[in-house]
Amino acid sequence: MTGDLLIRSVRPWPGDPAEPVVDVLCRDGLVAATGVGLEVPDGVPAVDGKGGVLLPSFTDAHAHLDSTRLGLPFRPHSAGTGLAELIDNDRRNWRSAEQGVAERATHTLGRTIAGGATHVRSHAQVDVDSGLAKLEGVLAAREAHADRAHVEVVAFPQCGILRERGTAELLDAALRAGADVVGGLDPAGYDRDPVRHLDVVFELAERHQCGVDVHLHDVGSLGAFQVELVCERVAALDMRGRVTISHAFALSTVDSERQRELVDLLAEHDVAVTTVSPGAREPLPLRQLRWAGVRLGLGQDGIRDYWSPYGNGDMLDRAWMLAHRNGFRQDALVEMCVDIATRGGAAVLGRTLGLTEGAPADLVVVPGDTVTAAVMDRAPRTLVVHAGRVVAAEGELV
């Protein structure tokens, strides 16, 4: 459902803060015109941007809506260390949540939209413990917010594919049940057989003609080897532009020459990368990836769940985290983080966002003197627009 809208008094980014504010007209869900003091066409609703900065809306390119506990009573972190223990801890606990997956995912997706994201790629855990229950919850959340955001769902084998019999069949069922993308997880480090793991993933992708998004925490040369394995399959199956590597810690844990090779490889195969800007990990080589033309998005990861207490549904806060963790002080670098969090993530989802005429009217208005100031302030979003319709205002859904 697309809409018509006149947004008054905003300052498009990039732009000179000293320039007068402009109005932006949206028609049929697209940006139609930008100018000072535009007339309101008959029947078109008008809203006030209050002089805020106008950005393309945020994309959360890597969320786990299925596990969120945002808004529920806080539970102390109960997991020990290590991925296997985190997986087991989630299994021990997720069924005891005060609400089901659908209700929790719907709440957090709503907070994410209110924070200015109108494109979201969420993983939904598919495994022999939960079957398709988590996927169904995330699909219900997507349906609940269908008019407010475009949501892609990844059938995500959080517990590996080969370690537990029946997971590959569940992934197949998940893709038939509405998942858009097939996931993978540390084919070597966790699932213990990188070739077979990736062969299952890409076979499913071929069968369902869908994209791939592989979690790759494996570091160093083992992680780098798996980046190569992914790219080999992209080439063999002609899947350029349809594959994402999430986290990709390998890129920041090899020497600079190897890093350059991997970045070039990703660019050559048009394999996208997403980061969640983890606090304690070495940051990805953001500039190198962008210079090479690699599509690079930002995500929230888990949002206050059995895995981690962090995350709040706010992609502007996440952009702040990316900038701060990288030690960026220059406005151009902070703005690069905003670009990763908006257009960058959208490109990972195969969408082109912008503010020019004909671009999708997926927009967010943020209070602040400049984009960098807005990142530092992280104030509630003035307006969030999806497909030409206001979906949130002053930090709350409408």
Add this chain to the structure above:
Amino acid sequence: MTGDLLIRSVRPWPGDPAEPVVDVLCRDGLVAATGVGLEVPDGVPAVDGKGGVLLPSFTDAHAHLDSTRLGLPFRPHSAGTGLAELIDNDRRNWRSAEQGVAERATHTLGRTIAGGATHVRSHAQVDVDSGLAKLEGVLAAREAHADRAHVEVVAFPQCGILRERGTAELLDAALRAGADVVGGLDPAGYDRDPVRHLDVVFELAERHQCGVDVHLHDVGSLGAFQVELVCERVAALDMRGRVTISHAFALSTVDSERQRELVDLLAEHDVAVTTVSPGAREPLPLRQLRWAGVRLGLGQDGIRDYWSPYGNGDMLDRAWMLAHRNGFRQDALVEMCVDIATRGGAAVLGRTLGLTEGAPADLVVVPGDTVTAAVMDRAPRTLVVHAGRVVAAEGELV
């Protein structure tokens, strides 16, 4: 000026979230009693803690109130890279701020108090360019908030001591004019003569019988050498408990054996350490420092100034940053960050905070199910109490 106060309905930390809320009576600026349903003594004002978590108030153990632009129109970051360029950039710009130092420092100190900090150690730049102007501004801010917070001011040679003739004399004048502590800055890496630099600093400390707080960004063995030089002077002048090393990047840039030696050396000489939890630097060995008994505080550093766009006056946000940067998920570790941000920083200033009877009634009430939840939420503080008087409520000064 101390006060009497009854704080109703709070959950003291540490404590069991399932326990009933209690009331806390403050008398003459001290915690006098804690219990369920305390009677209000005649003439004692009562305030509602709304079931929030009660903590000792925050201490900002390392601020630069003299340079802040918080609340003023945002200016793009105009410095190039490197400490010398940052220093020069500040010199080129600080006089053109829309408000003077006193007004700016007063505003940001107010925001810091509203965020729950009632103890602050602020550096005030003393150099041949600005003379004592910045110090006077910070002293004026301290005076403006004298009833709301305890503020220590460091006479800080931001431009070195030996590089510009007359700085040592200005530091001496600053200590006569009201500064409490004498500062230093990278005695080797910036001022180029670690022995002479530290001899000037410690000679001033001896003359004025004041504490010392040295910025030490120098890394690796050069930084470690200067930690030793500081400790030698502490021993020679019997200054245990009165010296702080700020940043102390050396600790996280040497091998683990050398790190252990340095931590032991700091503990032996009771030299405190402060961190601002920078995004792109390796974190300090927080647990090792605390296990060894080293007093360890947290600070905001610059707060949206010509040095950096970051900082917002919120020490709870800074505690979040410390936890996130260290990858802490366990509640005990997140709570350790809160302890560093409260009691830890107070200990750096030679103050003992707590919630037990007889402790100073410097308290903050934060909404949240638990302390960790409060850190994650970073909601406006319900109440801030200094010396038994409410100084801020719901995120605003009273």
